[in-house]
Amino acid sequence: MSPLTSSTTSKVYLDTCVLVSASVYGSYKDLDIKLEHQFYAKTVPLFEIIRKNVDKRVGLITFTIETQAIAVIANAVASELEEKAENVTDLELRAKLFESHTVFFDQCLAHLQENLSILQREPISQTEKDRFYPEVSTMYNNLQNIAERLDVNQLINANVTRRYRKTIRHEILKQYKKRYKQLLKLKSEPVEESDKIILCEAISLLHIYRKTSPNMRMYLASTDYHFSPSNSEGEITEQIKRRFQIICDWPDQIAKYLKSDGFA
Amino acid sequence: MIHLTNESVFNYINGMRSDLNKMEAESFVDSSFKTKIDTLDLELTRMKKYWVNQKEVAVGFAFIFYSAMHNAKLVLGKMKQRFKNANKTGDNPHVACDSLLVLPIISEVYQKTTQAAEEKQRLNPFLPNATLKLVSTLRTTAKLVSLLPTLSEEVKETDKKQLQETAVELDKKFVASNLLNDI
Numbered sequence: 001m002s003p004l005t006s007s008t009t010s011k012v013y014l015d016t017c018v019l020v021s022a023s024v025y026g027s028y029k030d031l032d033i034k035l036e037h038q039f040y041a042k043t044v045p046l047f048e049i050i051r052k053n054v055d056k057r058v059g060l061i062t063f064t065i066e067t068q069a070i071a072v073i074a075n076a077v078a079s080e081l082e083e084k085a086e087n088v089t090d091l092e093l094r095a096k097l098f099e100s101h102t103v104f105f106d107q108c109l110a111h112l113q114e115n116l117s118i119l120q121r122e123p124i125s126q127t128e129k130d131r132f133y134p135e136v137s138t139m140y141n142n143l144q145n146i147a148e149r150l151d152v153n154q155l156i157n158a159n160v161t162r163r164y165r166k167t168i169r170h171e172i173l174k175q176y177k178k179r180y181k182q183l184l185k186l187k188s189e190p191v192e193e194s195d196k197i198i199l200c201e202a203i204s205l206l207h208i209y210r211k212t213s214p215n216m217r218m219y220l221a222s223t224d225y226h227f228s229p230s231n232s233e234g235e236i237t238e239q240i241k242r243r244f245q246i247i248c249d250w251p252d253q254i255a256k257y258l259k260s261d262g263f264a
Numbered sequence: 265m266i267h268l269t270n271e272s273v274f275n276y277i278n279g280m281r282s283d284l285n286k287m288e289a290e291s292f293v294d295s296s297f298k299t300k301i302d303t304l305d306l307e308l309t310r311m312k313k314y315w316v317n318q319k320e321v322a323v324g325f326a327f328i329f330y331s332a333m334h335n336a337k338l339v340l341g342k343m344k345q346r347f348k349n350a351n352k353t354g355d356n357p358h359v360a361c362d363s364l365l366v367l368p369i370i371s372e373v374y375q376k377t378t379q380a381a382e383e384k385q386r387l388n389p390f391l392p393n394a395t396l397k398l399v400s401t402l403r404t405t406a407k408l409v410s411l412l413p414t415l416s417e418e419v420k421e422t423d424k425k426q427l428q429e430t431a432v433e434l435d436k437k438f439v440a441s442n443l444l445n446d447i
Contacts, residue, residue: 007346078324096426100422100423102331110404113400
């Protein structure tokens with residue numbers, strides 16, 4: 001990625017999963033307790049850059065993201081408590097369960113607040129979002145159709161001579177799974193409406209910013225395969241970039257892009 | 265100690281705010297204010313227990329309102345501690361000024377929690393999220409004015425074994441599930 005000229009700038013729109021990953025952590029050394037979201041470490045470099053460049057308003061969210069993030073954390077803690085407390089009739093034990101869950105919940109909410117305080121919450125009108133919905137929806141529908149038609153046997157038959165098919169089948173299958181990971185994921189987990197809305201918001205933001213900064217570069221930081229690549233290649237990521245000029249990637253990777261864009 | 269009804273809680277908090285305004289104006293902390301904190305704390309404890317024992321709504325919903333009361337109690341606890349030591353620590357009348365900032369939020373948190381208790385199954389779907397945001401505001405404001413206990417103060421009375429078990433289970437939960445699909 002080439003460095004930006006002085007007249008260009010970059011913004012990162014953060015997906016809900018990134019905000020949640022960055023907020024779910026806690027270390028209580030006295031108690032030998034550690035809680036950390038599996039992707040927490042991947043969000044650290046991105047939040048470091050955003051924090052250092054808070055005056056440049058590099059990190060963006062919307063009302064949708066903020067509301068979803070609170071709900072996701074609340075839901076995860078509450079559903080865990082629900083599993084534990086559902087059949088507990090002993091009131092003392094029930095109270096202990098509620099209390100221990102609220103301790104972690106409060107910590108995560110506090111981290112979420114800290115993270116939100118360095119992000120710019122952008123207003124986007126429904127009309128603005130709706131403008132891009134048909135194109136976003138069509139893109140995902142087309143990719144879903146491609147994913148449905150993916151057939152490893154057909155690929156092997158088309159590309160490998162009959163003689164070698166049996167011997168290298170296992171290896172080809174491995175490569176195939178790696179190569180088409182994003183599409184295979186889409187096949188098993190079709191895109192959610194909420195994902196489409198998030199992409200529409202990212203596109204809307206890019207359009208709004210480009211009115212004043214034509215060379216604006218927009219990233220979408222996400223740990224979701226419906227946006228970000230699962231390895232070096234990804235059909236969905238490529239399509240989003242080609243059609244909408246939004247660069248989707250994992251938060252640690254976005255941090256690298258921002259560094260090469262001149263953000264210290 | 266006085267036992268309050270839901271309606272009288274709001275009047276009681278308003279009365280506490282008047283007392284605080286007076287303390288601020290006169291630069292004098294009335295140590296008997298601690299009794300008023302205790303009275304309010306008792307009512308919040310009652311509400312907290314109510315949500316622990318509540319079976320008519322999903323545990324998830326009950327937890328949010330329980331958590332709201334828990335946080336309001338944490339702030340009140342810190343407030344009481346500061347009032348107790350105000351003269352020794354030179355916290356006079358700062359503690360009154362700081363308390364004035366959080367008391368209206370506590371009142372609103374309590375209002376939302378009682379509303380949820382009245383509505384139960386007919387619960388306004390926006391109420392849990394609105395309450396969560398308000399609790400966040402309460403914690404942020406309380407932290408800014410030193411009315412939020414530190415984490416070690418917060419977990420002093422908490423069962424440590426239960427805390428460890430919960431940490432392990434939550435850790436697994438955050439690893440295993442696609443959380444966005446659950447909302």
